[in-house]
Every structure is written in C-alpha cells, then in structure tokens.
Amino acid sequence: MISKLIIKITYIIAFFGVFQVSGQEIKFSGNPDTSFENARNLAFNQHRKQAQDTLLYILTKYPDYNEIRSFLATTYSWDSEYKKARKEFAYILEKDAKNKSTWTAAIKNELWADMPFAALEMTAIALKIFPDDSEILYLKATAQESTNNPIDALNTVELILDKNPEDQKAKDFKVNLNVKARHNTIGINSAIDLYSSVFDPMQYHTLKYGRQTKYGSIIGKVNFNRRFQENGLQYEVDLYPKISKGFYAYLNIGLSNSFLFPDVRYGAELYKSLPKSFEVSLGFRTLKYTTTTTIYTGSVGWYTGNSYWSFRPYITPGGAGTSSSGTLSYRKYRSDADNYLGLSLGIGFSPETNQFNFSGNEASILNLKSQKFNVGYYFTTSNKQNAWGTQFAVTHQEIIFDPGNYFWIYSLNLSWELKFK
Template sequence: MDKRRIYLLLVLCAIVCGVKAQESVFTGDADASFLNAREIAFAGRRGEARDTLRLILSKYPNYTEVRTLLAKTYSWDAAYDEARIEFNKITSSNKNNKEVWVAAIKNEIYGKNYSTAIGLSNKALLYLREDMDIMVLKEEAIQAIATSREKELSIQESDSILPGIKEFKNSVDVSGSIDVFNKVYDPMYLTSISYTRKTKYGSIIPRINYANRFNTSGVQYEVDAYPQFSKKVYMYTNYGFSDASIFPKHRAGAELYVNLPKAMEVSLGARYLNFVTSDVYIYTASFGVYRGNYFFSLRPYITPSAGNSLSVSGNILVRKYLKDNYNYWGANFSYGYISDLKQFKNGTTLLAETLLYLETQQLNLEYQFTFKNNPNALKTMVGVTRQELSFDPGNFFIAGTVGFIYQIKF
C-alpha cells in the first residue's frame, strides 16, 4: 500500500512539473499576443504586459518589436537599468534600427545618465549618419550637462554639491609633493595643510605650507577667501607671508570671476609678489567652458619687467568629469615659469623674480576620486618640467613631480 502511494505521488509530481514546463513555453500566436500585450501596456497594466512579452521572447528571442516594447515598459516605470539591458540586446545585433536607438537614448536622458546618452548618440550616429533626431537628442543631453554644470559652478572651480550628495560645510586638505631633478638640484619637498569653511557669503581657507628646498626649510602662512556676490559673480582673494628665504616675503592676489550662459566662465585678476630686492606684479585672466563631461580652461600670465618688456606665460587645463564633480582626470600644460610654485638658487643666492623670464614647459596629469560610502576625496598628481638653467642660458634640466591631496569632509 505504501509503495502504491509513493508511486502515485511521484506520478503526480511528474504531471505537475510537466504542466509547469508547458506553461513556461510559448505556444500561441506571437503577433496576436504582442498586439494584446501592447494594448495592455498602453492601458497602464505594464507588469501584466511584461509577463506576456517575456513569454513570447522565450520562444522568439529575436523578435525586435517585442523586446523593444519590453524595454520601453521598463523605462516608463523608471527601471532604467533593466531597460538598458534590453535595448543593448537589440542594438548589439540590429545596429540600424532608429526606433531602438532613439528609445535607448531617451531612456538614459530620463534617468539623467547624460554621459551615457551622449555615448549612445555617438554610437548610433556611426550607423545612422547625420540623423537629425539622434543629433537633437545628443544636443539635449549635452545641454543638460551644461545646465547642470552651470548650476554647480561655485566659489571654487566646480566644487559644488550635486543632487543627492550631502553638503559638507567643512573640509581639511592635506597635501604633499616631491620634485626630483636630473642635474644640479637636490630633490625639493612641499607639504601643506588647509581648512575650508563654507558660508553663505563664500569660503575662507587658511593654509600652512612647509617646504624643504636646497637643504633649506621654511614655512609660509596663507589665507584664501572667495566672497560670493551673486550666483553668477564671485571673487578670489589671497594673502601669504613668510620669513623664510625660499618663499616670497609677501604675496597677494585678487581675481573677479563671472559665470556666463552656456556653462562658460571668465575672470580677470592680478598677483603681487614681494621679494627681498624687488616687487613683482603679475596680471592674469581666464576663460573656462564646459562641453559635455569636459572642462577646458585657458589662463595667461603677463609680467612687466625692467626696460618695458613683458614676460608671457600661461597654461591650458583639460579635465574630464566622471560620475560627478568630485571624480575626474585632467591634464595641465604650462608654458613659462609660475613664480610661486618653485624657486631655485644660483650658488648661495635665491633666485626670485628672475625666474619669471626663463624658458619653461610643464605637463601635469591629475586624477581625483572619491571612496565608496565615504565622502572624502584623494587627488593624485604626476608631472614633468623642462626648464632653462638660470646660470647657463640655453641649457635645460628635467624634473619629475609626484604628489597628492587628501580631502577630509565633515
């Protein structure tokens, strides 16, 4: 009797499993079922429609219209990641389907994944060359990023708060760098610590710099302030003091910044350096613009010298932002000497303003990233400098630089 019951139970299980297996395999009219699912989806019963669409795809995985509708229903329900998976399955094999490309790009725009939308647009234009609808969507994504960047521009270059990220009013920056030379000079070291306090009137940043150059150590005290006059206009001011021979005795700076439409920014300012034997005035300006995830900045420096001549230097910065303003990589090329960054000696005499007129080229690379579940940021830097020897005109040395800045927010 027990054996019969066991046998009947096994047969019943087999029947049930067979029925379930049959239910998971589509056996109806695919076209009719698709039209029915579309009506259900448009009626707002998208979950029910997806069940039907997935069942059709179990037998007809290459039915493009079915998978497109499935992806769209995900997008309508703000399930942008799920929609992206389905769209990618189509575009990976069917590269000339304009409807799918348009829907996929719109999905990223709806999800505010503007960088991904631009990337998809560029990819779509490889197959649908100069398609106006795709180009319009690409421009919409670019403008969305530009508008976002414009809103995020603050008293420090793009150091603003993104939606969904907690705003921190305080931060401490700890930095260090070393310069190593291929001739003449011993390594140079620079470290600093600064505190940033953000207020509704702007930010104030006291800083202490410590350097060891040519077996000589020194400390410089600085304070930066960024008074904010409006959402479009702010200012940079600086004052520094040091009794050490390896720093200027006094330094000061002021620059006015104006944010323009279309994520552009311009500035005009001056720097003052007081050395033991003379004063130096440097005039500067800048032009910055955001395009997509990229930021471009051009900054010249003009320094009057004796005999009514001018020293002209400057730098170009290119930066690509990643997931937000706190994650990016960049490259900075400089031509001419930046006086307050490095100083050298000729014998026992500290060279100061004379270095402003030496031929110099610098290339610096930077990469900043934040940590998962941690608001702090780490910026790493590496660079190379080619500079004329002050005591041997026409002869150059090469220097390599590595450094970091660690920012603690609270």
C-alpha cells in the same frame, strides 16, 4: 521625411477639425479629447506653439477642463515661460485644491524658475492637503536644498525614508545632501620635485582647513617647504566670496619669514559666468621679496558636457621687458566635481607657480624657457566623505645660471581631504 509629413497632417487636422469660423468669431466645435490628443502629439514633436494655440482654443469652450489647462501650463514651463505657467496652475488650484498632480507640476515650475522660496511655501500648503506625501516631500527637500539649507533637506528626506526605506531616489538624494551638509574640510597635500641635475629633491607640504559659508568659502593653509637644504613655513588664507549669482571673487594673502617664500604674497581675481557655459576671470598676484613682483592673470573656461577646458595666461612686467607664460587645462568629470581626470600643458616660467627668491635676478629668471605636462586623477570614497588625488608632471626647464641648457624635473603630488559637518 515621412514623420515630418505626418506631423504636418496632424497639425492640419487639429486646426481645421477643431475650429469653425463664423464672421469674425472662432468657436471650438470639435471633440475636446481628440483635439487634446492631437495637441499632445504636436507638443511632443517640437511644435509647442501650435499645440498651445490648440489647447487655448479648446479652453475657450471648456475652461474647466483641468487636464488640458495643466498640460498647457506644463508646455509653458518647458519653454521657460514660468509666469504664464504660474497663472494657469493658479487657476486650476483655485477651483480644485485637491488636485495633487497640479500641485506637483506647479511646485516644479517654481523650482525651474529659480524661485525656491516660493516653491517651499507651496509645499507647506500642499502637505496640509496631502500629509506625508513622498512626492511632495521630495519637492520640499529640493526647495530646501536650493535655499542653501541642506540640513533641513536631509531631515525632510529622512521622513520619506521612514515611510519607505527602499525609496532609491530618496536614498541617492540623501547621499548628495550629506555631501553638501559637510561644510568643513581638512586636507593634506604633499609633493616632491626630482631634478635630473643641479638641484637636490625639493619637498612641498600643505596642511589646510576650509569652511563653506553662505557668503562663500574660506581656506586657511600652512605650507612647509624643504628646498636647498633649508626648511621654511608660509601661512596663507584664501577667500572665495560670493558677490551675486554667477559672479564671485578670489582673495589671497600669505606671510612668511623664510627666504623660501615671499615675505608677503597677495592677490585678487574676479570670476563671471557667461552664456553658453563659459566663465572668464581677471586678476593679479603680487610677491614681495627684497623687491616686489606683480603678475597679471586671468582665465577663460568652457564647460561642455562632462568636460571642462580652460586657458590661463600669466603676464609679468619687469625692468627688462614683459614675461609671459600660459597653461591650457582639460578635465573630464565623472560623477561630480571631485571625481575627474585632469591634463594640463604649460609653456613659460611664472613666479606665481614657481616661488623663488629672485634676489635681484628677476630679469633673467622671468625669461626662462620652460615646458610642462601634468596629468592628475581625483576620486572620492563611496560616501563622498574622503577625496583623494594624485598628479604626475614632467617639466623641461632652462637652467637659471646656465641659459641655453636645460634640466628635467619629475614631480609627484598626493592629496587627501576629509569633509565633515
């Protein structure tokens, strides 16, 4: 209560101490330094509009008081009014091109405005005035990273470290850039299902290679399964093409000549980012055995802090009616997207996650009752080059040929990925 009163009094002093009214004209007549200090206090106490009014009136008498104009521009950046900020920074730099603090603030404004190419052009000009300046080089590397040029950004960071090898900020940035510059990934995934009755253990193995491109990522996979005392191979390709900012797709196709897999599987899904850190998707998966089954799916995801929640339903129409299942997932991230604890709870049977040869028994299989709980932990080595993962799941599932009776399935999954340039 007292702090709010102090803020109000500060604003009253700033308003009446700074301006005098003569007819219809408002003229600044106070001490610009005192008024500037009052405006700063207002800005730092969430009263930026009042602070901006004060700063603008001071500038009517002292238009070349660069520190005031620069602070005004900075408050515009805070409020995402990047065009207004750009105009004020340009005014200062036109009159004083050697004002380094204004250059750095102006470049940051372009980065915050998601204008990395403009920021990159500004760093080129600034570095002619301030050669090898570490702060501007850092901003240049940030702009290069934002334009999807991690290799160029790495070279720029190396210039900073050549000058100051102990620059911790640059060292941390280098580690992050090294991760982004590794566009290639190879990985192995192995899993085993242990059944409490009926079936022998089933094995699932995947060898994959992925590459990140400016158009999105592409992943090729070879899947090997050993089930029902038989071996089988499947060849798959996943594509994640970028369509626009916050809008991308998932495309998949898989082929096999083994009864352990669909002869052909394919699918597509569109993902869209929404305000308030939400993401939604909608798509389908099609599995072709002797008959063809199409599963309609989608998702609703929500990022909150270091946590991520998602729900994915599966809707499978069939001759005997429509089957439905769903999975609720939660992730708690640590340092980045490759380090997290994951939990999921699933209800219902879906042929998307349970690929069996239905052999004409789609109706009975799709309506199986099933409940599943999964916990996984994923982590990387210190240089972020190797990524490891482990999952453990327990499933309570109705027996296909004995409705009303259930068995337990205990699943263990291990994965490893190596990222390289």
